[in-house]
């Protein structure tokens with residue numbers, strides 16, 4: 001990953017949730033995770049749009065891992081003795097599906113799963129149960145792999161097509177704007193007497209700052225997001241949203257999309273065996289030269 005676990009961590013100064021007193025609150029938090037993990041399973045859909053065989057293999061593994069994370073939250077609800085509740089609209093918005101592979105890797109994987117990973121770290125620190133914390137830690141390590149894949153794919157896409165930067169940056173800014181609104185909303189409602197919850201506004205501020213660093217390290221922005229003026233931010237967001245709507249209307253793009261079945265013969269993955277076929281037999285079929 002482009003950021004270490006320490007850089008993504010937040011010091012809650014030993015504050016812990018209380019399983020009995022915080023049952024409703026913990027059920028609400030776990031319900032947001034549960035929704036995110038279920039949207040994670042749907043990553044299987046992106047295999048159809050994977051640019052190469054290695055990426056398709058990664059997505060297949062990720063799909064299994066997200067299913068395992070659903071199991072972790074099933075355990076969480078059993079430990080808590082509570083039922084899941086409906087997801088918050090902000091979480092639903094932040095988990096909404098992307099329109100193309102580049103958007104999926106940048107928005108859902110590098111940034112979105114980066115948010116999720118930071119919340120995983122926070123829950124691990126603030127939960128008062130070692131067994132559950134270990135299960136969550138194993139899931140967090142798998143999430144680190146998902147974030148790293150998103151970062152690497154995004155950097156590859158930006159190197160190949162620098163014009164993508166403007167559109168993707170506008171969408172990142174839109175997500176962060178929503179998180180900032182959420183930070184203000186929650187700041188007015190947190191229980192100031194709760195040892196963990198009173199630190200949430202500061203914690204959300206850290207998530208925003210950390211995301212800013214990730215975007216800089218991916219090369220998505222050449223300056224910190226705090227240096228973007230209101231007008232510049234507004235122009236980038238409206239530009240990205242307009243392009244997103246326009247792209248949805250371009251139905252012919254769907255017919256131009258290449259699947260693995262079109263590209264696998266030229267894929268790096270097959271390069272080794274493709275090199276072996278150096279001679280042709282009497283029927284003109286390439287065969288492997290005898291050693």
Ligand SMILES: [Fe+2]
Nearest residue numbers: 037040066069
């Ligand atoms: Fe997950």
Ligand SMILES: [Fe+2]
Nearest residue numbers: 040113143146
């Ligand atoms: Fe994930």
